[in-house]
C-alpha cells in the first residue's frame with residue numbers, strides 16, 4: 001500500500017461542535033491530512049474559529065486554526081478539499097452531506113442520516129473496512145456517475161465500542177447467535193450542552209431516544225457481509241448488498257442508560273455462540289487480546305497499535321482510568337466470565353468522542369486513501 005507523498009487537503013463540517021472539536025484537534029497533527037477549511041452554522045460562519053467555537057478540549061485550540069474564518073457548509077466553500085469530515089447536527093447533516101457528495105467530494109460522516117442507506121457503508125474501522133467495496137456502486141447511482149464523491153458513515157458510539165470485541169470473537173470462534181448489551185453512556189454523547197445538570201447529577205436516566213433501535217440494527221449491518229444479488233434482484237445480477245448477518249441470524253437486544261460520566265461509554269455484554277461447545281472464558285480472553293484489525297495491518301497512522309486490552313483486575317475497565325487507552329482509539333474489556341443464561345459475559349469501555357466518533361472517521365478515511373477509494 002502506497003502512503004500519500006503530499007498533504008491531502010481536508011475540511012471539517014460542524015467544526016465547532018463536540019465531535020468537530022475532536023476532529024480539529026486530531027487533524028491539526030495528522031501526518032497526511034492538512035486542515036484547509038472549517039464549516040459550521042450560519043451563526044458561526046464569517047467569524048474566526050477561536051471566536052466562533054466554545055472550546056471544550058483539554059488541549060488549546062491548535063494555533064494553525066485559531067484565526068481561520070469559519071465557512072458556511074456549502075460545497076463551493078470547500079472546493080479545494082479532497083475529503084470532508086462531518087460532525088454536523090443530524091437535523092441538517094442529511095441535506096448538507098448529500099450536496100457535498102453531489103459536488104464530488106468524499107464525505108466521512110458521524111451523523112446517523114445515511115447509516116441505513118443501502119449504498120452507504122456503515123464502517124467501524126477496526127471491524128468492517130471491506131464494506132468500502134460498496135463505493136463504486138454508490139457512485140454509479142448518479143447520472144453521470146460520480147468520479148470521486150461518496151459518503152461513508154461511522155456508527156453510533158455505543159455500537160462502535162462493542163462491535164469491536166464481537167467481531168474479534170466471530171473471527172476466532174465463528175458466528176454469534178445472540179447478544180444482550182446494557183449501556184452506561186457518558187454525557188458527552190449528547191453533544192454540548194447536552195443533558196441538563198439537574199437531570200444527570202446524582203442520577204441515572206434509563207432512556208436515550210432512538211439509541212436501542214440504532215444499536216440493534218447497526219450491529220447487523222456492520223457484522224454482516226456483502227453479498228452479490230442474482231438476476232431477480234431489483235439491482236440486477238451482480239449488484240452488491242449488505243447481507244445483515246443473514247447467513248447466521250443474530251438476535252441483538254440493547255438497553256441504554258445515561259450516567260453521570262463525562263467521556264467513555266461502558267457496556268455490559270452477554271453473548272451466545274453458534275458453535276457448541278462455546279469457547280471458555282480463557283479462550284475468549286486470549287482471542288480478544290490477540291485481535292489485530294486490517295486497519296492496523298495496512299499501517300493506518302491513527303489505528304491503535306493494540307486494539308483490545310483485556311483487564312484481569314476484577315474492577316476494570318472504568319471510564320476515568322481507561323478512556324484514553326491508545327489515545328482513545330482502543331477498546332478496553334474486562335470481567336470476562338461465564339454467563340448462566342447465554343455463554344460468556346464481559347464489560348467493554350470505549351471513548352465515545354474518539355473511537356466512537358472522530359477517530360473512527362479519520363481511520364476510515366486513511367483506509368480509503370490506502371485502498372485508492374479516495375482519489376487525490
Ligand SMILES: NC(=O)C1=CN([C@@H]2O[C@H](COP(=O)(O)OP(=O)(O)OC[C@H]3O[C@@H](n4cnc5c(N)ncnc54)[C@H](OP(=O)(O)O)[C@@H]3O)[C@@H](O)[C@H]2O)C=CC1
Pocket residue numbers: 013014015016017018019020039040041042043044045073086087088089090092093110111112155156157188189190191192352353356357
Ligand atoms: N457526541 C458524540 O459522542 C457523538 C456524536 N455523534 C454524531 O455526530 C454529530 C455531531 O455531534 P456533536 O458534536 O455531539 O453535536 P454538537 O451539537 O456539539 O455540534 C453540532 C455542529 O453542527 C453545526 N450546525 C448546527 N446547525 C447547523 C447548520 N444549520 N448548518 C451547518 N452547521 C450546523 C454546529 O455549528 P454551530 O456551533 O455554529 O451551531 C456544530 O458545529 C451528530 O450527528 C451526532 O449524533 C456520533 C458519535 C458520537
Ligand SMILES: N[C@@H](CC(=O)OP(=O)(O)O)C(=O)O
Pocket residue numbers: 090110111112155156157158185186188189190208211214352
Ligand atoms: N446517541 C449517542 C451519540 C451518538 O452517537 O448518536 P448518533 O447515533 O446519532 O450518532 C449518545 O447519546 O451517547
